[in-house]
Amino acid sequence: MSTIDERRLAVLIDADNVPYKNIKGIMEEIAKHGTPTIKRIYADWTAPTAAGWKSVLLENAITPIQQYGYTTGKNSTDSAMIIDAMDILYSEKVEGFCIISSDSDFTRLVTRLREAGMKVFGFGERKTPNPFIAACDKFTYIEIIHNPDRKASSDAGSEAKKENVAVKEHKHGTLPVGDEIIGLISASINDVDDENGWAFLAVVGNLILKKKPDFDPRNFGFAKLTPLIKSLKQFEIEERESGDSKIKHVYVRNQPIRRFE
DSSP states (O other), X not given: OOOTTTOEEEEEEEGGGSOGGGHHHHHHHHTTTOEEEEXXXXXXXXXXXXXXXHHHHHHXXXXXXXXXXXXXXXXXXXXXXXXXXXXXXXXXXXXXXXXXXXXXXXXXXXXXXXXXXXXXXXXXXXXXXXXXXXXXXXXXXXXXXXOTTOOOOTTOOSHHHHHHHHHHHHHTTOOOOOHHXXXXXXXXXXXXXXXXXXXXXXXXXXXXXXXXXXXXXXXXXXXXXXXXXXXXXXXXEEEEXXXXXXXXXXXXXXXXXXXXX
16 A cells, blocks of 8 residues: 555646636645646636646646637536546556546546545635535645745735734634534544543544545644644643653543533
């Protein structure tokens, strides 16, 4: 079985449904899941709307695939992406796919790829329909991905101003932690806890992702799961050292119900 670093990925991008300004950040996010060995992007490159893509494709070594719009109002890039995905699947050159689109038309494709044993990572805007999100192993909203090209203005001045800029970027695209998420975390802890109610946080995180592929602490303004859990009064965190290694493992449990006599 390949490790994450060794996992070869095919990256297929629907240019009609993804802003070109997000691509660099998306490619860096993809690197967390494996090595993109195939990178293709689909569009009608003769259309004026495709003009902004040129420099982005060169910088990220992405191969543009020309697909003419044969019929007005129809997205012909979908068919081209699906055909290429199946060709790549049968070539056995990759262990996973990254489908970058906000279009639900790729839901059946993602399902078929996973049936064949492929890992599938989806990327799209918050408007992405839920069936496509649910079909993926993991789905990441591009609104929460850091854009390396976004820079503070040169006249930002003091460190205080720089901190304010960082806070604004950190808050961008975040959502409140509602009862649904709290219930999801609580139920996942109950599914894997020991007799004392404690569960290894890494296991809890993996289970949450299986239940809800678009779960990501960054959706709620946190870089990692641990600080998200710590911010919620419904849960208790405990760090334990592992033998002589001094490596701390994080455990979590639901707050015990207090009974008043």
